[in-house]
Amino acid sequence: MNQTAVTWSQPTPSRSAIESLVQEGRVHSRVYTDQAIFDLELERIFHTAWVYIGHDSELPKIGDYQTRQMGRTPVVMVRGKDKQVRVLINRCRHRGATVVETECGNTKLLRCWYHGWVYELDGSLREVPEPGGYGPDFKCEKMGLSQVPRVASHRGFIFASLQPEGESLTEFLGGAAEQFDMLVNASPTGEIFLDAGVNKTEYRGNWKLVGMDGYHPNFVHASVVAGWARNSESGIGAMHREDPFSDAALTLTRDLGHGHAMLDFRAQRLKSYSKHADFLAKVPGGVQYVEDMHKAYGKSQAELLLSLSGDPHLGVFPNLQLIGNQVRIIVPVAPGVTQVLMFMVRLGGVSDEINTMRVRQHESFYGPAGSGSPDDAEIFERVQTGMQAEFNPWIEISRGMHREYTDTDGSVVGRITDEVPQRGQMKHWLHLMTQAT
Amino acid sequence: MDRETLLTQWAELREVEIFLYREAELADTHQYQEWFKLFTEDLLYWVPSNSDASEVGKQIALINDNRPELDERLFRLGTKHAHAQSPKSRLSRVVTNIVLGEDWQGAVGGTVSSRVLVTEVRKGKTLHLAGRVVHVLARQNGALRMKEKRVYLAANDEVLPNLTFII
Numbered sequence: 066m067n068q069t070a071v072t073w074s075q076p077t078p079s080r081s082a083i084e085s086l087v088q089e090g091r092v093h094s095r096v097y098t099d100q101a102i103f104d105l106e107l108e109r110i111f112h113t114a115w116v117y118i119g120h121d122s123e124l125p126k127i128g129d130y131q132t133r134q135m136g137r138t139p140v141v142m143v144r145g146k147d148k149q150v151r152v153l154i155n156r157c158r159h160r161g162a163t164v165v166e167t168e169c170g171n172t173k174l175l176r177c178w179y180h181g182w183v184y185e186l187d188g189s190l191r192e193v194p195e196p197g198g199y200g201p202d203f204k205c206e207k208m209g210l211s212q213v214p215r216v217a218s219h220r221g222f223i224f225a226s227l228q229p230e231g232e233s234l235t236e237f238l239g240g241a242a243e244q245f246d247m248l249v250n251a252s253p254t255g256e257i258f259l260d261a262g263v264n265k266t267e268y269r270g271n272w273k274l275v276g277m278d279g280y281h282p283n284f285v286h287a288s289v290v291a292g293w294a295r296n297s298e299s300g301i302g303a304m305h306r307e308d309p310f311s312d313a314a315l316t317l318t319r320d321l322g323h324g325h326a327m328l329d330f331r332a333q334r335l336k337s338y339s340k341h342a343d344f345l346a347k348v349p350g351g352v353q354y355v356e357d358m359h360k361a362y363g364k365s366q367a368e369l370l371l372s373l374s375g376d377p378h379l380g381v382f383p384n385l386q387l388i389g390n391q392v393r394i395i396v397p398v399a400p401g402v403t404q405v406l407m408f409m410v411r412l413g414g415v416s417d418e419i420n421t422m423r424v425r426q427h428e429s430f431y432g433p434a435g436s437g438s439p440d441d442a443e444i445f446e447r448v449q450t451g452m453q454a455e456f457n458p459w460i461e462i463s464r465g466m467h468r469e470y471t472d473t474d475g476s477v478v479g480r481i482t483d484e485v486p487q488r489g490q491m492k493h494w495l496h497l498m499t500q501a502t
Numbered sequence: 503m504d505r506e507t508l509l510t511q512w513a514e515l516r517e518v519e520i521f522l523y524r525e526a527e528l529a530d531t532h533q534y535q536e537w538f539k540l541f542t543e544d545l546l547y548w549v550p551s552n553s554d555a556s557e558v559g560k561q562i563a564l565i566n567d568n569r570p571e572l573d574e575r576l577f578r579l580g581t582k583h584a585h586a587q588s589p590k591s592r593l594s595r596v597v598t599n600i601v602l603g604e605d606w607q608g609a610v611g612g613t614v615s616s617r618v619l620v621t622e623v624r625k626g627k628t629l630h631l632a633g634r635v636v637h638v639l640a641r642q643n644g645a646l647r648m649k650e651k652r653v654y655l656a657a658n659d660e661v662l663p664n665l666t667f668i669i
Binding site for chain 2: 262264265266287288289291295296409421425444446
């Protein structure tokens with residue numbers, strides 16, 4: 066008898082068909098609208114590459130768990146009795162029901178309530194009811210919950226890959242790895258906690274639309290920018306001083322390879338360091354925060370970290386973004402439906418008032434009732450509708466091609482309004498989508 | 503509650519009811535500045551996220567506005583470039599189960615709880631948002647004003663779409 070089932074799938078677009086969709090400076094809208102392309106993305110990107118699962122701080126205690134999604138695959142991230150974090154496939158080995166039903170919580174055992182199979186926190190099968198019903202070949206040790214084969218973490222950020230072999234997490238993150246420091250080291254103790262709530266939002270548009278774009282803020286967020294004219298420090302205005310979104314600004318776009326990209330605010334924000342320090346000084350504990358940062362990281366690094374406010378504005382392809390005061394997970398649902406989960410970051414080693422100020426900054430702009438995210442979502446929905454037109458189906462992403470350059474670290478750099486991130490994302494997308502399988 | 507107290511309170515309940523219906527009407531019709539006038543100087547407009555038990559300022563809320571923040575929200579909605587309200591949501595809400603809190607004193611005000619069902623229609627999609635609302639009302643110069651409006655949406659831990667209208 067055959068031990069393995071023959072896998073089969075719908076006819077998939079050929080390599081040359083996929084290649085024809087991504088051209089120099091332009092992309093075919095089918096990349097965002099086509100069901101066959103979407104199905105292939107789940108298979109070749111979300112079921113293959115490293116994807117972000119969650120942060121170590123979400124599981125402080127043994128038995129803490131969070132359910133997540135890797136493409137179509139429901140998974141559960143759980144801290145075992147040995148304190149290790151595992152990523153298990155949330156599917157009973159018996160008849161396929163999800164074993165963990167609630168989104169998060171704490172448990173001693175993982176129990177499937179269909180027929181009562183019970184698993185340990187490490188996924189191993191502890192017992193089945195009426196074990197006499199199985200023959201001598203049935204071995205509990207072979208019927209544990211499936212482990213996602215590769216799990217690795219960087220500065221507390223846990224990634225997993227459903228592919229048993231492949232590049233390491235370090236190779237995958239490449240130049241993006243050091244940008245995580247810009248977030249984690251915004252804490253003088255180098256500790257962040259994702260325990261201050263999550264916005265769960267959805268828009269009717271493709272998952273790749275939520276990228277790194279420095280050309281849109283003055284238009285999509287015109288109403289917010291108008292508000293900053295009344296009070297420059299309201300909401301996230303305190304982060305964005307002196308119009309960082311004009312070509313005259315020191316702000317840059319940066320393609321870090323592997324589809325990872327950032328809006329590089331470092332030089333621009335550092336220029337306004339003293340204003341930012343004054344802003345922090347008005348918050349109880351702010352002066353102490355500035356002092357502690359200097360002690361922990363030295364003057365020049367502390368000034369950079371404080372200016373950035375823990376916002377590397379980094380996109381890690383395919384599903385993680387470190388933006389503002391949040392960690393974001395992008396969840397593809399359908400070609401035209403995407404969920405964005407926004408986890409508030411609480412900094413360790415700072416006063417409650419500093420964290421409350423950061424919560425309020427987040428609340429003002431992000432989330433479904435914020436002043437910013439819903440306008441982004443609205444525009445993505447307009448894009449998704451417009452892209453249904455296949456008469457002249459090309460999306461133009463050539464902006465800045467004539468002026469981009471390669472930096473000493475190998476990253477490709479453009480002005481803030483340039484489409485360097487979009488090109489970097491599509492280049493890597495094409496690479497993953499046309500990999501030999 | 504004896505019949506006499508009930509009848510005394512009925513008039514006060516009616517006054518609160520009329521206030522809440524007016525508030526609902528102004529919210530439904532996007533009369534932002536008129537709605538804003540229903541608040542006291544010191545105010546909280548709070549719609550928690552994830553859990554009804556979440557704490558103001560500790561966990562992120564869907565809405566967490568004091569006076570300057572609410573002023574900014576309404577200013578922004580009043581500009582021509584609040585895209586998520588262009589076109590505007592069409593709103594129709596039902597306010598019901600109004601109960602005066604134990605702290606209620608006709609001359610001063612107090613807590614009022616109610617239930618709301620907001621129906622939003624926009625761009626081919628209909629959304630129903632149900633929730634419990636807690637108003638803290640204060641009597642100022644004879645009239646009732648909102649000191650706090652807290653809305654505990656039944657869906658506050660669900661995946662949510664655009665909520666850029668007054669809830």
